[in-house]
Structures are given as C-alpha cells and as structure tokens.
Amino acid sequence: MPPRTSIFRLRQRSLLRGILLCIGAFFLSLYLSGFPHMNTMHLSHWQTLAVLLACWSMVETIRCADRTWSLYYAGVLILLYSEVMILSMAVFLFFYP
Structure with a gap:
C-alpha cells in the first residue's frame, strides 16, 4: 500500500496543501477576471x-510555521509573503472596473 500524504488530511499540517491552494487561487483569480484578453477584463x-x-x-x-528560528521558518515566511501578494492581487482584481 502506498504511503498516504497529508494533503487530504485537513487536521494535519501540510505545506504542500498551502502552496497548492495559493497557486490555485492565483490561477482562479486570473481566469475569473478574463486575464488573457486585456480588452475583456471585468x-x-x-x-x-x-x-x-x-x-x-x-x-x-x-499552521506549518515553527516558533523557533530556522531556515525552514524562513522559507515559510517567504511563502507567506508570496501569498500576501497573491491575496492583494485577487482583491485588486475584485475591485478592478
């Protein structure tokens, strides 16, 4: 039996799940705003x-962040900063006329 990952176990911490959700939010936001065609952005x-x-x-x-400083914690902080940028882009495209 193959090992089960924690992606589908919502009670366990999963950095991969956070990354996949963020990338999904990014592409969904671009698709919903009509991105490929600049004339039809709405x-x-x-x-x-x-x-x-x-x-x-x-x-x-x-949830995946450790409370002690390490390179793993620095990587999680960088991921959080990128997710803040994706969140701000999604909010901007929500209010874009």
Whole structure:
C-alpha cells in the first residue's frame, strides 16, 4: 500500500496543501477576471472565491510555521509573503472596473 500524504488530511499540517491552494487561487483569480484578453477584463463577484482560497492557503501555511528560528521558518515566511501578494492581487482584481 502506498504511503498516504497529508494533503487530504485537513487536521494535519501540510505545506504542500498551502502552496497548492495559493497557486490555485492565483490561477482562479486570473481566469475569473478574463486575464488573457486585456480588452475583456471585468469585475466578477466570483472573485471572492479566489480571495477566500488565498486566505485559506495563508492559514495552512501559518499552521506549518515553527516558533523557533530556522531556515525552514524562513522559507515559510517567504511563502507567506508570496501569498500576501497573491491575496492583494485577487482583491485588486475584485475591485478592478
């Protein structure tokens, strides 16, 4: 039997789940705003789904942070900063006319 990963176990911490949620929020936000065609970019109220997905990914990443300083903790902080940028982009595209 193959080893089970913690991606689908919501009670366990999973850094990979946080990363996948963040990337999913990024692509969903771009898709919902009509990104490939600049002339058709529009406001979509479904963008709140991308914002909630980005917030959930931040919570998952914060759960993986250790409270002592290490290189792993530094990597988690860098991931959190990138998730804040994706969250701000999703919020900006939500209010983009």
